[in-house]
Amino acid sequence: METKEMLLDHTTLAFPFVQELAKKPLTSVPPRYVHPDQDPPIISLDSSSPQVPIIDMQRLLSEDFMDSELQKLDQACREWGFFQLINHEVSSSLVEKVKLETEKFFKLPMEEKRKYGQLEGDVEGYGNLLEMWRDSKLHWRDSLYFTISPPHLRKPHLFPNLPPSFRETLEAYSADLKNVVAEILKHIRKKTKNG
Known part of the structure; x- marks a missing residue:
């Protein structure tokens, strides 16, 4: 039985670029792009939709709020793997x-x-x-x-x-x-x- 590890041949296969596909009149999505096992897309963002965690850098650097912001940062990294950083210096x-x-x-x-x-x-x-x-x-x-x-x-x-x-x-x-x-x-x- 072949596993995914066995199928990896260390070459990138030639796939059509999405921008090029989008220029063509498609009647259906090419099978390689269909993800039947994926959650359905979120159609509208309402209050019950998942929200990307927001970390406030100023709170993170503040003695008064650092503990709570560190907890939010830890949770964002563990549960989401990313977050939005606000009040940064960029x-x-x-x-x-x-x-x-x-x-x-x-x-x-x-x-x-x-x-x-x-x-x-x-x-x-x-x-x-x-x-x-x-x-x-x-x-x-x-x-x-x-x-x-x-x-x-x-x-x-x-x-x-x-x-x-x-x-x-x-x-x-x-x-x-x-x-x-x-x-x-x-x-x-x-x-x-x-x-």
């Missing part, structure tokens, strides 16, 4: 610039985006992220995934070759995020050390 203009540069990248012609395509056996690049199993279902999205930090782990064919404005914006954003993480960890260590 400028809203930089966050907006990252969004705009990312949108510009995804609006590039397909020939240009293909230059950043995932290579065989690698998840980094442009494509359908982490879909290396022959029988796996694909997500209805194209992704751009690459390592920014630490710089020595960057793939030489990806990050250094991005359009300069996108690369510079990501560098600035990465540096700010690194500072935010360092500040949070410093306060958590201090709290842990002082009990």
Whole structure:
């Protein structure tokens, strides 16, 4: 009996890009994109819909609120695996610039985006992220995934070759995020050390 481990051949299979599929008149969703075992999508967000946990950095760094915010952070990491951080020190203009540069990248012609395509056996690049199993279902999205930090782990064919404005914006954003993480960890260590 074959297992998923046996099916992994360390090559990324050629899947159609979602942006290209969306341009075609489809009468049905291609089978590789159908997830019958998934929860039905949330159609409307009402008060009973699950809400992404929100962590307030200012409360996290405050002596008065640190304990309760640390509990929220712990719960978010255990139950969700992610959270939204508010009141951080990353400028809203930089966050907006990252969004705009990312949108510009995804609006590039397909020939240009293909230059950043995932290579065989690698998840980094442009494509359908982490879909290396022959029988796996694909997500209805194209992704751009690459390592920014630490710089020595960057793939030489990806990050250094991005359009300069996108690369510079990501560098600035990465540096700010690194500072935010360092500040949070410093306060958590201090709290842990002082009990």
